Amino acid sequence: NTVFVNGELIDRDKAKVDIEDRGYQFGDGIYEVIRVYDGNTFTMKEHMERLYQSAEKMKLSIPYGEEDFTSKLLHLINVNGVKDGIVYLQVTRGVSARQHHFPSGDVVGSVVAYTKDFPVPAHQMEQGVTAKLVEDIRWLRCDIKSLNLLGNLLAKQEAASEGHFEAILHRGDTVTEGSSSNAFMVKDGIIYTHPVTNLILNGITRRVIEDLCRKNGISFQEETFSVSELMTADEVFIASTTSEVMPVVKIDGQEIGEGTPGAVTKRLQSLFNERKGKEAR
Ligand code: PLP
Structure with a gap:
């Protein structure tokens, strides 16, 4: 199973989280869960739009533009050959020494995504x-x-x-x-x-x-x-x-x-x- 971590496709077992990632320490991040039916995404545009709206509301910068991010996710779905399942994605405010206020602007958000089989209940x-x-x-x-x-x-x-x-x-x-x-x-x-x-x-x-x-x-x-x-x-x-x-x-x-x-x-x-x-x- 291949997962997406900060721009790279790697094996699930190789994926690691930094102990000072703000998502891990504070829950300082956002996510989406998007449906895949018979290999096709459903309402993906709506989910991606909501992701960028959530980002804006918490002054979080997503390192990729919406179209770019969308094609990265579609690629991941293809690579894993998902039929009926979901793609989970999350973006955090990145890795920096623990402090409540936001890190300086050069800290890039962490992005992960993975797919999962999920039949309709x-x-x-x-x-x-x-x-x-x-x-x-x-x-x-x-x-x-x-x-x-x-x-x-x-x-x-x-x-x-x-x-x-x-x-x-x-x-x-x-x-x-x-x-x-x-x-x-x-x-x-x-x-x-x-x-x-x-x-x-x-x-x-x-x-x-x-x-x-x-x-x-x-x-x-x-x-x-x-x-x-x-x-x-x-x-x-x-x-x-x-x-x-x-x-x-x-x-x-x-x-x-x-x-x-x-x-x-x-x-x-x-x-x-x-x-x-x-x-x-
Ligand atoms: N409300 C909450 C609190 C949720 O966590 C979710 C989805 O997980 C929803 C509503 C339903 O949202 P959606 O239809 O976009 O999955």
């Missing part, structure tokens, strides 16, 4: 998964896809240790998103999801869903909703690059709707599949 997508409600204790810049994921990890662990697929986060009474996904509820045929603010990550899958809704006459409202609205919704689903449109059939042990994947969720899954077939490139 078909069984869970068909049966639905369970989730646990967890208080959202993260910082106030969740719009940045930062390596600092401790709040997300603690939430996911709390859910996973009880056998749940995802933690659905709420700030006080307001549902924000999943620990590694966006969260949606369906009530009376209308899909609701948290508006794009600093409190959530503007998911690429979320944007695909919004577009699918718009083009297929499904009502899509970017509006906050409460924990009790979530619990009494007709349907709940989460969405991410790796989980696509994932039905949530039980939250905190309580069935949502009929306790099975709902009609709107299933329709979105099939629209999403169609889009994948058309747009993976």
